[in-house]
Amino acid sequence: MADTQEESLFEAPPLAEQERMVEAILFASAEPVSLLELAKRMPHGSSPSEAVDLLRRRYEGRGVNVVKVGQSFAIRTAADLGFLMQRETVETRKLSRAAIETLAIIAYHQPVTRAEIEEIRGVAVSRGTIDQLLELEWIRLGRRRQTPGRPVTFIVTEQFLDHFGLESARDLPGVKELRAAGLLESRPAPDGTDGSGPLEKNEDQDELFDEDDQEEDATQQPEEEQ
Amino acid sequence: MADTQEESLFEAPPLAEQERMVEAILFASAEPVSLLELAKRMPHGSSPSEAVDLLRRRYEGRGVNVVKVGQSFAIRTAADLGFLMQRETVETRKLSRAAIETLAIIAYHQPVTRAEIEEIRGVAVSRGTIDQLLELEWIRLGRRRQTPGRPVTFIVTEQFLDHFGLESARDLPGVKELRAAGLLESRPAPDGTDGSGPLEKNEDQDELFDEDDQEEDATQQPEEEQ
Amino acid sequence: MAHTDTDAGTPQSVADRMAAEELIVDVDGYEGPLDVLLTLSRTQKVDLRQVSILQLAEQYLGFVEKAKELRIELAADYLVMAAWLAFLKSRLLLPPEPGEEGPSGEELAAHLAFQLERLQAMRDAAARLMARDRIGRERFARGITEDVTHRKVVSYTATLLDLMQGYARIRTKDEFRPYVMDRDAVLTLEQALDGLRHVIGAQVDWADLVSFLPDGWTADPKKRRSATAATFAATLELAKEGKLELRQDDTFAKLEIRRRARDG
Numbered sequence: 207m208a209d210t211q212e213e214s215l216f217e218a219p220p221l222a223e224q225e226r227m228v229e230a231i232l233f234a235s236a237e238p239v240s241l242l243e244l245a246k247r248m249p250h251g252s253s254p255s256e257a258v259d260l261l262r263r264r265y266e267g268r269g270v271n272v273v274k275v276g277q278s279f280a281i282r283t284a285a286d287l288g289f290l291m292q293r294e295t296v297e298t299r300k301l302s303r304a305a306i307e308t309l310a311i312i313a314y315h316q317p318v319t320r321a322e323i324e325e326i327r328g329v330a331v332s333r334g335t336i337d338q339l340l341e342l343e344w345i346r347l348g349r350r351r352q353t354p355g356r357p358v359t360f361i362v363t364e365q366f367l368d369h370f371g372l373e374s375a376r377d378l379p380g381v382k383e384l385r386a387a388g389l390l391e392s393r394p395a396p397d398g399t400d401g402s403g404p405l406e407k408n409e410d411q412d413e414l415f416d417e418d419d420q421e422e423d424a425t426q427q428p429e430e431e432q
Numbered sequence: 433m434a435d436t437q438e439e440s441l442f443e444a445p446p447l448a449e450q451e452r453m454v455e456a457i458l459f460a461s462a463e464p465v466s467l468l469e470l471a472k473r474m475p476h477g478s479s480p481s482e483a484v485d486l487l488r489r490r491y492e493g494r495g496v497n498v499v500k501v502g503q504s505f506a507i508r509t510a511a512d513l514g515f516l517m518q519r520e521t522v523e524t525r526k527l528s529r530a531a532i533e534t535l536a537i538i539a540y541h542q543p544v545t546r547a548e549i550e551e552i553r554g555v556a557v558s559r560g561t562i563d564q565l566l567e568l569e570w571i572r573l574g575r576r577r578q579t580p581g582r583p584v585t586f587i588v589t590e591q592f593l594d595h596f597g598l599e600s601a602r603d604l605p606g607v608k609e610l611r612a613a614g615l616l617e618s619r620p621a622p623d624g625t626d627g628s629g630p631l632e633k634n635e636d637q638d639e640l641f642d643e644d645d646q647e648e649d650a651t652q653q654p655e656e657e658q
Numbered sequence: 659m660a661h662t663d664t665d666a667g668t669p670q671s672v673a674d675r676m677a678a679e680e681l682i683v684d685v686d687g688y689e690g691p692l693d694v695l696l697t698l699s700r701t702q703k704v705d706l707r708q709v710s711i712l713q714l715a716e717q718y719l720g721f722v723e724k725a726k727e728l729r730i731e732l733a734a735d736y737l738v739m740a741a742w743l744a745f746l747k748s749r750l751l752l753p754p755e756p757g758e759e760g761p762s763g764e765e766l767a768a769h770l771a772f773q774l775e776r777l778q779a780m781r782d783a784a785a786r787l788m789a790r791d792r793i794g795r796e797r798f799a800r801g802i803t804e805d806v807t808h809r810k811v812v813s814y815t816a817t818l819l820d821l822m823q824g825y826a827r828i829r830t831k832d833e834f835r836p837y838v839m840d841r842d843a844v845l846t847l848e849q850a851l852d853g854l855r856h857v858i859g860a861q862v863d864w865a866d867l868v869s870f871l872p873d874g875w876t877a878d879p880k881k882r883r884s885a886t887a888a889t890f891a892a893t894l895e896l897a898k899e900g901k902l903e904l905r906q907d908d909t910f911a912k913l914e915i916r917r918r919a920r921d922g
Contacts, residue, residue, distance in 0.1 A: 229495030230513040233459075234804035247516050247806070269455030281800065283456040288796035290453055290473050291460055304689065310784035326776060328692025329735075369793045379786040388772075389779045396761035396769050460798035509804060518807050527816040529824070535816070536825035553828055568814060596818045610826050 218251030221260065228257040228279075238278030238368055274373045276364040285371070305335045309344060313366065313378055314390055317348035317359030322392055336360070344369065444477030447486065454483040454505075464504030530561050535570060539592070539601050543574035543585030562586070570595065691739035694721065696774050706775045711767035712750050715743040746770070843880050845872065850888035851895060858902050864914040867893060867904070 218224070227248050231239055244254035258279050262272040270281050283291065301309070308331055311323050323331050339345045348361035362375060372378065384390050444450070453474050457465055470480035484505055488498040491507070499508045509517065527535070534557055537549050549557050565571045565586075574587035588601055598604065688694050698717040699709045722740040725732050749763030791797050853872050867889060868876075875885035893915050896902045904915040 226493075226495035226510065227513060227516055230509045231495075231516055233496045233507065233800060234509055234517060234806075236799040236803045247519055269452035270459045281459070282793070283460050283798040284452065285791035285796040287453055287456040288791070288798070290457055291798050306784045306788060307780060310780050310787055313787065314780065314783055326773075326780060327689065328773070328777065329690035370787060370790045371792070371797060372790075378783070379790070380783060384779055384783065387775075387779070389776045393769065393772060396765040456798070460801045462801040506802060508802075517804050518809050521808065522811045522813050524813050524815055527814045527820070531814075532816055532820050532824035533828055536821045537828065539821065540825055564814070595816075596821060598818070605822060610822055610829075 218253070219249055221253070221256060224248060224252050224254070224257035225260045225264070227252070228254060228261050232261070232272065232279060232281045235280070238275040238280040238364060240278040242277075244279075273371065275368045276374060278364060280368060282371075301338070302335065304332065305338055308335050309339055309362075309366075312339070312345050312360045313362045313375060314381060314384060315392070316361040316375065317351070318361075319351055319357040319359050321357060323360075325392070444479070445475055447479070447482060450474060450478050450480070450483035451486045451490070453478070454480060454487050458487070458498065458505055458507045461506075464501040464506035466504040469504075527564075528561070530558070531564055534561050535565055535588075535592075538565075538571050538586045539588050539604055542587040542601060543577070544587075545577055545583040545585050547583065549586075691718070691736050692773060692777060694718065694736070695739075695770075696777055699774055706771070706778055709771060709774065711770055712747060714770075715747045715750075718743050719747070843878070843884060845875060845881070845885040845888040847888050847891050847895070850885070850892035854889065854892045854896060855901075858896060858915070858917055861902075861915065861917045864905065864916045867913040867915055870915070 219227070228244060231244060231247060241254050241258070244258070245252065248254060248257075258272065262274075262279075265272045265281070268284070269287055270283050273280055273282050304327075307327060308323055311326050312318055315322065315326070320331055320336070336345075342365075343363055344366040345360045346363050348359040350356040351359055366372075367374065375381075381390075445453075454470060457470060457473060467480045467484070470484070471478065474480060474483075484498065488505075491497050495510055495513055496507050497510050499506055533553055534549055537552050538544055541548065541552065546557060546562070562571075568591075569589055570592040571586045572589050574585040576582040577585055592598075593600065688697070695714060695718055698721065699706060699714055701717070702709055702713060704710075719740055722732065722736065725736075746763060746766050750767060754762060793799060849872070854870060857870060868886065870889055870893075871882065871885045875881045890913065893902060893904055893913075897904060897918075900918060902915050903918045904913055906913050
């Protein structure tokens with residue numbers, strides 16, 4: 207009851223003030239903050255997305271920038287100033303070639319099953335490789351594939367996007383060209399050793415590369431699928 | 433990049449660029465950074481104190497400010513926005529039966545002493561119940577009763593009237609009206625203000641023993657029973 | 659480069675053979691046959707889309723041969739690939755037999771080319787990805803963070819109805835007590851005896867039992883009933899003691915009592 211009263215009694219703060227609020231919230235967090243979270247923390251009636259836009263423009267060209275990560279926003283130092291920074295952060299265990307390739311395959315082919323990763327790399331994917339990527343929180347489980355055995359799929363996370371400075375999976379370097387060249391398809395082998403149908407898979411992928419859907423996907427529990 | 437660094441050995445970058453550097457360093461450091469430390473990390477010939485001053489002015493009135501901590505500098509949330517770092521979740525709870533009854537007695541009998549409340553309720557009133565009502569600002573202390581021991585009395589507040597949509601405590605429906613509204617059993621009040629006959633009385637007693645009542649009784653706080 | 663001797667008539671160039679040897683020296687460093695095929699395909703120095711699968715098959719078979727000569731244990735999947743490529747090679751070289759089932763050599767070759775191109779594309783993509791400005795290397799997150807403290811605010815509510823019901827509950831509470839037989843409408847035998855003993859001594863003439871009911875017990879039918887019964891029981895008690903006598907003329911006629919004469 208007190209809430210509704212507040213809502214009706216007080217107007218949202220001016221946009222300039224909202225911008226200050228977004229500034230404070232983004233500065234305070236090392237992790238990207240979603241618009242939803244911003245809205246929850248700002249006074250009723252605020253418009254976080256407008257405020258973020260203002261802030262983003264304000265920090266263009268500055269020593270720190272407002273970056274979009276998936277559906278969230280974060281402040282990061284400008285890349286050209288990296289040389290000034292002390293490498294305080296402990297370097298993550300050096301990733302093996304297998305892990306790097308597996309990560310790239312998941313990013314470009316998501317959602318992708320383990321069998322598909324193995325098909326692309328031509329070798330078995332060791333348990334440790336997937337584990338390492340899961341531990342880094344660069345990949346996570348996606349929806350189960352609606353094929354026999356209902357295998358789990360892997361997709362990349364917001365942390366992945368943040369780490370590599372990507373707004374979304376659509377911004378992966380060269381993703382358009384690779385798609386155009388048909389290299390992101392999973393073509394069945396002519397001798398039928400490969401079971402996945404390319405049509406179904408591409409539908410999945412279309413969905414995933416769709417902005418709205420990524421959020422939707424994030425909330426979806428794999429087991430919710432029948 | 434190595435080139436620019438070498439160059440900067442001889443010529444300091446423009447002040448605007450130094451300001452960007454300070455901005456990035458202060459943003460990313462886990463601790464406040466001293467001018468000495470800044471000078472060490474910035475290209476030779478830089479003037480950290482000038483750059484810090486510029487940055488400090490730039491952040492005046494913003495959502496975060498450059499603050500001096502001892503001999504060092506840090507970026508901190510503006511003091512007036514500290515509330516954004518808290519997320520409040522409001523949980524609405526029903527007032528306990530003991531609190532409601534106590535409140536009702538105060539409303540109907542004000543000014544009323546604690547002893548009187550206990551007499552009317554027939555059980556001891558816990559300190560917590562009174563405190564809770566005081567905290568809610570629904571009751572406050574009235575004048576002391578001019579009797580031995582000069583006990584404090586309790587009366588209801590403006591906030592109480594507001595919350596319950598009353599103009600004054602006198603607007604509270606009387607015992608007769610409560611009965612008419614079916615809120616009171618039709619048995620005569622112990623003070624004998626009612627003239628209903630004894631025949632009805634026995635019927636009433638039967639009613640009193642029905643299940644609802646017994647259940648209601650079970651919810652009573654044990655410590656409230658004398 | 660100790661092993662330069664090769665079988666006569668091999669179509670491989672010297673460079674190919676050297677490449678194959680290098681492969682073999684480092685065979686553990688390869689991630690399976692596809693990886694080896696991709697490495698071999700680079701020796702063709704053409705765009706992967708134009709790579710000659712037939713030549714590649716021969717290169718691979720040469721690599722496996724070499725490994726055998728050097729008594730290097732190759733994992734099973736390397737040998738499976740060799741067998742498959744030998745099959746592919748025969749398909750590519752021989753005209754298809756009429757009525758033959760299965761995909762053509764060209765189809766199989768095209769798929770292998772696609773696989774190689776795709777793997778190479780992923781490797782390039784991985785390299786580009788890792789070369790991006792990354793958090794903790796070129797770009798940095800906030801060093802001093804502020805935790806968002808979760809504060810739970812409990813707001814208590816009550817409605818006017820709650821309040822009134824609460825008050826009503828208190829006002830009726832006194833009536834709420836363990837069930838006992840309500841005695842105030844009941845005249846006990848003791849009470850009736852007590853009353854009767856006081857008055858019977860003066861009663862010389864027959865009088866209606868009802869006239870002996872105590873004051874205040876006649877108006878209310880319930881009380882009257884109780885008082886009548888108690889008084890009647892009391893007369894019986896007193897009759898037994900020999901203190902009074904009673905008579906009734908007829909069934910349901912009025913009961914009359916009087917003092918019993920001491921002498922009688």
